Every structure is written in structure tokens, then in C-alpha cells.
Amino acid sequence: MKKLPAFLRESLTYDRGSEMACFKELSRRLNLDIWFCDPHAPWQRGSNENTNGLLRQFLPKGYDLSLVSQTMLNDIARLLNGRPRKTLGWRTPDEAMTEEMEKFSAGCCA
Secondary structure (H helix, E strand, C coil): CCCCCHHHCCEEEECCCHHHCCHHHHHHHHCCEEEECCCCCHHHHHHHHHHHHHHCCCCCCCCCHHHCCHHHHHHHHHHHHCCCEHHHCCECHHHHHHHHHHHHHHHHHC
């Protein structure tokens, strides 16, 4: 995430899973606010829940992620980021990110 411009990493919202045990260190290192959803309230992080559902096509729930190579994770991310989304007006996440980056560059460098 550190490779992203600061304007794209101002905050993160997570559920209360053990994977966020070191959230204070992450917050400090990335200089961002971290918010936690209320227990049993997945609608508070809807796009994350949708993405989890898409990930299940590749990695079933409960799958041991230590068995997955970084190359495979990168391949999955590439596939998901190239998939059109209704919430993005049928653009892909890659297209939406490129558009945001171009707007940012034009605004700060013009």
C-alpha cells in the first residue's frame, strides 16, 4: 500500500479479525487511520465483502494462505482488477484507478 499515493490511502476499514492484531503499527507505518466495523455488521464494509466473495472463486473460505505463492496472489489480483464492476459503471478497477490517478496528476501538476 505504501506505493499508492497518500490521497488513496487515508483510511482502512476492517472487521475485528485477528489479522489486524498489529493495526497500530500498520497505521503508523502507512500514516493512515484504521476503523473497525461493529461486530456482526458486514454491510459496514460492503466492497470488502463483495471482494471476499470474488476471491472465493480462487481460494475457498478457510484455505491456508501460507500455501499460496505471491505469484498466484498477484495473478488473482490481476484477474479481479481486470473484471468489470457494476458499481464502477462497468469499468474495471484498473480503469477506475487509472482514471483517478490521471485526475490527481492533472490537478497537482497542471
